[in-house]
Amino acid sequence: MNKKHILPIICALILAALVDIFISTCMKFTAEYPMAELDEGWVITVNGIENKDIPLTRFMSITNGHLERGDNIVMYTTLPDLGDIPFPVILFKSRYTTLTAFLDSREIFDFGSDIYKEKKFLGKTYHFITLPTDYAGKELKFIMKVSEQGAFKDLNPPMLGSQPDVEGDFIHRHLPIIATGMFLMVFGLSFLCITMFFVSSVPDIRSFLIGSIFCMNLSAWIMSYYSILSPFVYTRFETEVEFFTMYLIVPYCYLFLYLIQKIENKKLYLTAALLTTGVTIAQYVLHYIFGIHMKVTLPIYHAAGAFGFGVITYYLIRNIRKRDISESDMIQMFGMFIFALAQLIHLIIYYMANYHYMPNASFLSIATIDAGCLVFVVCQLANYLVFITGAYAQRQEHASLSHLAYADGLTNLPNRAKADKKMEDLDKTNLDYCIISVDLNGLKYVNDKFGHPSGDKYITDFAKVLITTFDETGFCARIGGDEFLVILEDSTEKDVDALLGRMNSALNVMNAIYSEYHRSVATGYAFRHECAENATSHEVYLLADQRMYELKRKMHEELGIHNRL
Known part of the structure; x- marks a missing residue:
């Protein structure tokens, strides 16, 4: 990478980090009415075995992380009195389960029962459960039936409050992800439209085209991964979108590398890329045709992703040593490596959190994904600027050469x-x-x-x-x-x-x-x-x-x- 481009890239990264910090810390949210996170004091029964006074964030302690399809979970608690709040609701996230809610034995909400009976895919979804104004002191009961093996380890505690306050709190907590997702989508769409005009006439711009589509894919992935849409626009396909876009990440990386790298052993590289793509397609086939859901095959994706990170690392080290790619491609390579590194770190956090070696890792997980995506898109933007600058200089040089070819040297008139x-x-x-x-x-x-x-x-x-x-x-x-x-x-x-x-x-x-x-x-x-x-x-x-x-x-x-x- 040319030294003159290092400072602008560093400045862009610092700016992105400052914007992220500003969004997450300075844009404060203040609830108009009291709110409560219902974590403590639950009585939880799993397949008939009752456990008292269990925090939802320690749910794994009573199941050892082993849940199978058909398991029944019943849990109840007494709702606290938050005073006179308008439009009281509970926001709760179900994870691969049905959800039926009762208030003092009266059913007030039901989700997923028909989908479960049809053996269709039940994903992760936020639910707004409307409460009557006299909810205080009443018993809230959730009944859940597990639809996937290893459905979850812990549960997010329900949030009780006025609906506008609960919605505002949810948006504030997820503001970095929402901002990053929207930025990725706007960036991807904008530069996709730009590159579509030039892709046929400028071969080098193909990597920009793939990069634009990749940014849009990442936007859809992180928004669905954190279930950003479900509290406001219900769709039971949100989790399927998450897996669908996530499984495309590794094939995208291989294609991206192929366009910007000088591949020495193309047969070996293409074999690895096609195998990875084949695994992705096989996972789609198993899910949509044979009913073996994509969550079950998640470890296969993790293995393919870890191997892909090794491939990206190899080519980065090779590029640093041989310096045989353009500065534009090196910028893209750097962004791809940081993104892959963030994905690997997130994968480690994911497994450590699942086995309770790293409790309360949600913020770290969000920050890692957020930073990786931002670095990737900033490098894409920097690469566009470098490419445009180079193209403009090349055009100026061409115009100068054309002028020399067709201009009289003494009078500057046409020759x-x-x-x-x-x-x-x-x-x-x-x-x-x-x-x-x-x-x-x-x-x-x-x-x-x-x-x-x-x-x-x-x-x-x-x-x-x-x-x-x-x-x-x-x-x-x-x-x-x-x-x-x-x-x-x-x-x-x-x-x-x-x-x-x-x-x-x-x-x-x-x-x-x-x-x-x-x-x-x-x-x-x-x-x-x-x-x-x-x-x-x-x-x-x-x-x-x-x-x-x-x-x-x-x-x-x-x-x-x-x-x-």
């Missing part, structure tokens, strides 16, 4: 090659144009008597007069040492004569001010309609050139210009 191209273009049209042949008088005399610098000045002075006279109405070019050419479109003889008169007047003014030598030109012009019907621009030019030489001879004979100049 003969550009004039020939212009005349070829005229042959493809039906325009009635006029070509003016212009020849300087006495250039050799000025060169011999006053030196070539004076001759060059004679040429450049005339070029300025020519541009001033014709630039707005026609095309001007220097096609030889003392030969110039002008092409006018949609002009009449009267217009041409007026323009030539203006040019000669400007030369006379210049002669009066700078009288060291006399400046004059011979001109001749011809229109397309004066030649044969199928005449080329070259034939029109020859007619104009012939008329110019006729005028030049008259000037030599009548005015003696050849003697004086």
Whole structure:
């Protein structure tokens, strides 16, 4: 990576971290009414075995983390009195279970019973359970039937309060994830639209296209992973979206690496990539066709992800040692590595939290995923800027080279090659144009008597007069040492004569001010309609050139210009 790009990337990362900290700490939320987290004091019965005064966050202590499909969980507690709060609700997250809620033996909520009977997939979902205003002191009972093996280890304690306060608290707790998810989606959609215009004409931009789609996939994944939508827009497919997008991450990484890397052993690499993709497809087939749900095959994805991290690490080390990829690709590689590292750390946290080696790891889990995604998208953004800067510099260089190829070095006017191209273009049209042949008088005399610098000045002075006279109405070019050419479109003889008169007047003014030598030109012009019907621009030019030489001879004979100049 070029050193000049390290500082902007570091600044971008620091800015992203500061924004994340600002979102999570400075945007405070204050509830209007009292709220309570119902963690303590539950009586929990699992398959008929009763356990008293168990915190929900220690649910694993009574099951050892082993739950199977068909297990029955019954738990109840007494609701506290929070005073007179409007629209009292409980927010509770079920995890791969049905959920039936009772208040003093009266059913007030039911979810998933029909889905369970049909043996369909029950995911993770937040539920708003509406309570009557006289809820205080009544018994709240949850009955859950487990639909997946190893459904959960612990449960999030229900949140009791006024619905607007509970919703606001939920949004505040998940603000970093919501902000990151929305940023990833907006970034991905915006740059997908941009890259779609260029993908066919600029091969190097394919990695940008995949990166944009990958950002959108990550947005869908982290939003569904934390069940951001379910409290507000119920959909039982949210968890399926989580697994579907998560299982695509590893194939995306392989494809991304293939586009930005110089793969030495392509057969081995493609074999590993296709096997990983095949595993992903097999997991989809097992879920949607054979009813073996994607949660069951989650360890297979974790193994594939860990192996993929090893592949990414190998290529990063290789790139640092060999330095055989572009700085743009190196930026993308760095972002991919940080993202993969964050995923690996999150995987470790996930397993340690599941086995209670790291309790209360929710914040650390969110921060790790959030940071990994932000670093990846910041590197994508930096790469876009580097690519655009490089493309602009390349275009400027191309324009400069084109200018050098088609410009006269002394006058900066178009040269003969550009004039020939212009005349070829005229042959493809039906325009009635006029070509003016212009020849300087006495250039050799000025060169011999006053030196070539004076001759060059004679040429450049005339070029300025020519541009001033014709630039707005026609095309001007220097096609030889003392030969110039002008092409006018949609002009009449009267217009041409007026323009030539203006040019000669400007030369006379210049002669009066700078009288060291006399400046004059011979001109001749011809229109397309004066030649044969199928005449080329070259034939029109020859007619104009012939008329110019006729005028030049008259000037030599009548005015003696050849003697004086």
